[in-house]
Amino acid sequence: VACRKKVESFGPDLIAVTATENMYPMALKYLEAIADIDIPVLLGGVFVTFAPEIALRSSRVDMVCVGEGEAVLVELCRRMGSGTSLNDIPGLWLKDADGTFVRNVPAPPIDPNENPLPDLSIFEDARHYQPRGGTVWRLFQVETHRGCPFTCTFCNSPSQDVLYKGATGKSFFRKKSLRKIYEELAYVRDTWGANYIAFWADTFLAWSGHEFEAFCEMYAEFKLPFWCQTRIETLTREKVKKLKGIGIHRMDLGLEHGNEEFRKRVVSRDYSNESAVEKMRLLGEFQIPHTINNIIGLPTETRELAWDTIRLNRKLALDTARCSIFVPYWGTPLRDLAVKMGYLPPDYVCPVDSTEPAFGMPGFSADEIRGLLRTFNMYVRFPEDRWPEIRAAEVLSPEGDRKFEALRQEFVSAFYAAPDNMNEENLSETLSGLNPS
16 A cells, blocks of 8 residues: 555656565565556566566566666666667566567676765665664665675576676676775765664675775774675685774674585585684684574585584584575576476575475475574584484474473573673574574
């Protein structure tokens, strides 16, 4: 109802929607509410970049943007305003009058240094407040990199690079200049009162040594606490020390899997468990709060392989750990593997709820994945002599749920009773998946 009222009061000439794959069904639901209003709809985002035909099959979608949208949207609006043909806009797919699809190759990747400063006034002011580490901050995101130089098979950034190199001969991975980063930092600090920065990059430390040194020198002027995410392999003593010196507040790192051979062969992450343990000690040494990200239910994984992830987490000097179920997003090599193995139908689209496994496997059933998800941090934190109790709490049954709830309450009391540890962010992250429903 609210969506319909907004559209009717605003009277737009174009509705542009960006949606990740698990938000795509929700986007269609909103668009269905205004199905009788004759306004062209453009859908964009990484999902439609890799599944444009699926999106265009919907009667509520008229056009899709394949790849980045900045240049496409500007050109689309210009041509709609002048009444000229839309059929040859690079990066735009649309339906012809007879229902056939008009396919255009992606536009060349934009130079992010040429983008104007964002107009943040279009958002409600409450949007700029977020809790981090027990404090509510006035937080703003600043982009430092677009894309990623690594090739993790659960991620679609590598496929973006393949798409762009094939269509345009150019790389999808780009780094913003320090001049542009400085400009955006000064803008959100001076104009919008930012007191916390979230650096949005797939791999924040994907800089050369010289670039990182220059960034640290530049950022020292701002003295704002910040969050970033990176890969364990990119940590060095020198870099961790410098990050601490310029105000890092929290860091997310991807471990993903604890079996070295499986991690290398299936996930395309090649480093030793020993090196991971050594590098994670640096964060403890310099007292940098952090979250380790793990994935279970990866294609061809078994329960025993997933246990290697638990065992490695137990060896790490970690602050909090997050466990997620593998989500087979379009554009990821592991989605293709899941389809090849017969785990998924070829046209599968991820639902809104990404906490449910998309499939089970002969060596790791869907119920086993669910059970291990909700007990993951219990296995990591409790001593091994408690594991039989935790195993019973994995079982998805009324009795298993009762045992789980008793352990969950003990877990909270044991690890989050101290006032300086009890905060919304740490609790939600460490209890990831600890919900019997």
